[in-house]
Amino acid sequence: MGIYTSLVRPVLFTLPPERAQRLAEVALRQGPFWRALRPAFQLNDERLHADIGGIHLPNPIGLAAGYDKDCRLVDSLSCLGFGYIVAGTVVLHPREGNPRPRLARNPREGSLVNSLGFPSHGLETACRSLKQRGNSRVPLVLSISGLDLEEFRQCYQALQPLAAGIELNISSPNTEGIRMFQEPQRLEELLAALSPLKERPLFLKLPPYFDEAQRGRVMEMVDLCLHYSVEGVTAVNTWPVEDTRLATGHGGLSGRPLFPHMLRIVQDVRRHAGEGLVINACGGIASGEGALNALRAGANTVQLLTGLIYQGPGLMRGINRYLLRYMEREGIPSLKEISREPLEGLEQP
Numbered sequence: 369m370g371i372y373t374s375l376v377r378p379v380l381f382t383l384p385p386e387r388a389q390r391l392a393e394v395a396l397r398q399g400p401f402w403r404a405l406r407p408a409f410q411l412n413d414e415r416l417h418a419d420i421g422g423i424h425l426p427n428p429i430g431l432a433a434g435y436d437k438d439c440r441l442v443d444s445l446s447c448l449g450f451g452y453i454v455a456g457t458v459v460l461h462p463r464e465g466n467p468r469p470r471l472a473r474n475p476r477e478g479s480l481v482n483s484l485g486f487p488s489h490g491l492e493t494a495c496r497s498l499k500q501r502g503n504s505r506v507p508l509v510l511s512i513s514g515l516d517l518e519e520f521r522q523c524y525q526a527l528q529p530l531a532a533g534i535e536l537n538i539s540s541p542n543t544e545g546i547r548m549f550q551e552p553q554r555l556e557e558l559l560a561a562l563s564p565l566k567e568r569p570l571f572l573k574l575p576p577y578f579d580e581a582q583r584g585r586v587m588e589m590v591d592l593c594l595h596y597s598v599e600g601v602t603a604v605n606t607w608p609v610e611d612t613r614l615a616t617g618h619g620g621l622s623g624r625p626l627f628p629h630m631l632r633i634v635q636d637v638r639r640h641a642g643e644g645l646v647i648n649a650c651g652g653i654a655s656g657e658g659a660l661n662a663l664r665a666g667a668n669t670v671q672l673l674t675g676l677i678y679q680g681p682g683l684m685r686g687i688n689r690y691l692l693r694y695m696e697r698e699g700i701p702s703l704k705e706i707s708r709e710p711l712e713g714l715e716q717p
Contacts, residue, residue: 403443
C-alpha cells in the first residue's frame, strides 16, 4: 500500500475522478502484468476460507459492485487478493447514466460521492465479456438491476449461468426507477418472479436506514428474503446525500463515514434474521480492524470499493494478514469461530 498511497494515488488524485478511473481501467486491462503480480497480492490460508450460500471463498474479502460495470476487468481484479468479485451492476439496455460531473472525492474523510446512475453498455456486452474471461479460482457474483420485472428477469436468466451467484441491486440512490422495489409488495413480486428461475445463490443489496420507519421497511425486506430462500443480503448500499459538485446536486456517499452505520445495520439484521442468512458487510471498510469488526458484528464476508481506491491493491492482503494475526493471537481456528460482539465493543478503524 505504501507505493500506491505515496506515489500512485497522488498522481491519480490530480485528475478528475472519472478520468482517473478510466486510467486505472486502462492499467487493469493489461492482464499478463496482473497475473504476474498475483503471488504478491494473494495470501492462501485455509483458516481464511468462507462460504456464502454454498459459494466457497478463499478469503472473506469481496470487491463491491460498481467498479467493473461491464465485466471487462474481472480477470485482472481476480489477481488482487480478493476472495470474490462482485461485477456490474449490469442492466438490460445500454445507458449513458447521469450527466457529468457525477463523481467527487472527499480525501480528508476517505469517502466518495457518486451520482453515476448505472452507465452501462448493457447486458449483451457484459455477456460477451464474461464468455471471453479466463478460468479464475476467485468466485464471481454478478450485480443486476432493472426498471421493471421483465428487465430483471432477462438479466437474471442470461447471467446466472455465467456466475457463482447473483446480487440484486434495488437500493442505488442514483437511479430513481429501481427504488420502487424497496416497497415490500414490489419486492415480493420481484422475488416471486425470479424464484422459479433460481439456479445459483441469490443476494439482495439493502439500503442504509437512519430512523425506525426506515428500519422497519428494511426488516420487511429481510423477512421476504427469508421467505423466498434468498441466501443472503449485502448491507449496505451508499448513503443518499446532497452535493453541489455533482450535476444532479445529489448522490450516494461511500467510504469511511458510512462505517458505523454499516456496523449498526449488520448487527440489526443478524439479530433479526438469525444465523441462517448470509450477510456481506459493505460500507467504509478500509483496514483489517474494520473488516474484523464487521465480522464480529455479524457479517460472513466484507465488501469494499472506496477503500481500494484510497488504499490501493495491497489492501486485501493487508486485511487478510490482520485477520490471521488476530486469529493466531486469540487461538481461533477459522473465520466462522470469530465471536459476535455487542456494538459497544466495536470501534471505527
